Amino acid sequence: MAQRIRWQMLIAAVSALLIMALLTALALSTTTASQPLTGGVYREALVNGPPQQLIPLLNEPLNDPSGRDLAALLFDGLMRVGPHGTPDYALAQNWQVDPTGTVYTCQLRQDVVWHDGIPFSADDVLFTIQSVQERDFPGDPALTAFWRDVLVERIDDDTLRFTLDAPFAPFFNAARLPILPAHLLSDVPVDQWPVSDFARQPVGTGPFRLIAWDDQSARLEANADYFVQSPFIDQIELLFFDDTQTALLALFDQQTIQAAGYIATNNLAESQLPRPPDMQVSQRPLDGYTVLTFNLESDLLEDQQVRQALAYGLDKDGLIERALQGQAMRLDTPILPGWMVHDPQLAWYAYLPEEAMALLETADMEAPVLPLITDTNPQHLAVARDIANQWGRIGVDVQITELDRDTLRQRLQQRDFVLALHSWARLSADPDIFELWHSSQANDGLNYAGLQDDAIDTALEEGRTRSDSQTRRLHYQQFEQRWIEVVPSIVLYQPIYAFVSSQTIGVPGVDTTDGTVSPLLIGTEDRYRQSYQWFVESSREINPTLP
Structure with missing residues (x-):
């Protein structure tokens, strides 16, 4: 009887050791990943002060990067910069190019609405380009010089034809031009755009819509009808600072700010501020x-x-x-x-x-x-x-x-x-x-x-x-x-510019460890290329790797 009990105890002990070994192996071979959840407020410190102009066709990006940042969240073009740094579809759904390389026929998406609920159509594209072509257009003269040589024709509500004087391979890049709403601006003379109501409260088709802004901050909310996907983040708050040191102090000292961008890496190095352990720095080269x-x-x-x-x-x-x-x-x-x-x-x-x-x-x-x-x-x-x-x-x-x-x-x-x-x-x-x-x-x-x-x-x-x-x-x-x-x-x-962010949030497209994303940023606002996939709320999901 005693011998049988000893054998049973031995078997139980060996079984317990095997179970512990199995659990240890499982723990060592298991990873967890953050899975985005809908909700939350994302707050970012911007270094270059408040925006000067929110209409993207009038914004001077070198002098007004904050305005360019906001416009990137609010507006879309026919094309956009894709994950690999090459042109990708945005408001355009399809293109047909004739054998001469001079005639581009664009089929628009039919599931796009402006932030005020009005459907997007070919009229908006035609209006935007014709406005740029006007002699009194107050934006970049280079835009006018290029588009003035392009004949744009409306075929129907969802189709346009662009005719060029000669083949031009970068045309899809030019088609990243932000599109503006005809129903809100067609009655406003183009030279009056800078002082119009639209300049204070712009309406776009982008992943976020503007709620309010002043010299201290701007508040945006998710566009649930965004044609790519409804953003995970409920709201974005951009806080405007005049210099890198003040912005980093706010980021490092206040638990409510999750990121600061975009910061020149030499300024980050010179700040000499101790960086909290939960802060990460992503560095990307700019197109210059x-x-x-x-x-x-x-x-x-x-x-x-x-x-x-x-x-x-x-x-x-x-x-x-x-x-x-x-x-x-x-x-x-x-x-x-x-x-x-x-x-x-x-x-x-x-x-x-x-x-x-x-x-x-x-x-x-x-x-x-x-x-x-x-x-x-x-x-x-x-x-x-x-x-x-x-x-x-x-x-x-x-x-x-x-x-x-x-x-x-x-x-x-x-x-x-x-x-x-x-x-x-x-x-x-x-x-x-x-x-x-x-x-x-x-x-x-x-x-x-x-x-x-x-x-x-x-x-x-x-x-x-x-x-x-x-x-x-x-x-x-x-x-x-x-x-x-x-x-x-x-x-x-x-x-090289740096994006400093908390490790508790997800910023797909910014993290330089993501090999599927082109490292080159097309302007500092390009960090928002995949902002609809960013998240501040998440759950942990176990990914076992045992065979």
Whole structure:
């Protein structure tokens, strides 16, 4: 009897150990994931003060990023930037392009309503584009210049036809133009839009609708009828701050604010505020770059050997570490990596100061003096000084002149410079950089370097007229190769911006660990690309991984 009990106790003990081992293995091989729930209020601190203009066609994004942020939540275009950084459908449901590449027929979605409940239709698209085409349009003249050459025809309530003068591959990118409601603005003269009631209380088709706003904050609520999906978040509150330090203090000290965006990474590094352990930082490159532009008409820089020598004499990686504390992404050509046409195999000039000095000697450039102009931006000044120090070691004397931003722009437009350090911003989602580097833009356009090269012209012309993605990639890579050979300028770096947020919320599309999302942001407001999927309320779901 006693022996039988001992065996039973042994079996029970072994069984208990096996169960414990199984539970331990299950615990170690099980993960949990946040599953979004509907509800809650999302609060974000914006660094650039209150918005100045909420009508997106009138907003100046470089001077009014907060206005651009709000507009991104309120409005849609026919197309949008998709998760991979390429054009995707928004208000448009389908496109048909004729064999010539000049006639685009657009079928609109039929499930879209404005925030006031009025159905969206082709009339709204026609009205918006015709308004942009007007002589008195108070927005960006470049919008008017482009759309004035496009014939837009209404076929029926849900169909439009766009006719272009010539094939234009970036047309779908241009079709991201925000659409405005004809029923609210058709009786308002376009030059009166900035002071209209609509400017104070805009109505869009976006994932959120505006409830109220003032100089301190803006409050939005979910658009339950949004055509993609009803947002998870019930309300969004954007709080406006004038500087990074104040915004981060509010984020770190107040439990009610969940995020701050978008913040330049150098400002985040310089803030020296202790970051709470539950805060995460997502970093993304923006669609722009800082460049050292050579005036190719200058006697000092007309020799390609001299320009190559200057390229060999500049350590970009060291410059970024010293002048920018590593808070930028090195760039070697004007083609951004996020555009998906960049050739990563192309090699820029290695840092070889001895080669630089040898080339300068061959070019008979002994102790050259190069004047460099830039603006008063602290980053630009730090970069300019680092360049001067580096080139001083190869025998080049760089003399820096600080100018206000408007004067710098004027000097660039007049080609009144030898070297100019400046930045390009908001280059868009398409790699079409025709206006910056084609010879037709050398005299009075944006080709400040004065670059005139047949091979580069051909690559840029084919890149903007050929719609096939592989063909476009080939032409832009040919552009890159030739651009490196000619060295018309030295592209230095892309800016990186940071989004600081609590780990308790979900921000799909912003987290840089998400490999399905293009890392390139098309303007800082592009962080809201998938805002309808953001959440502040969630549940934990067990995902076992045992076989």
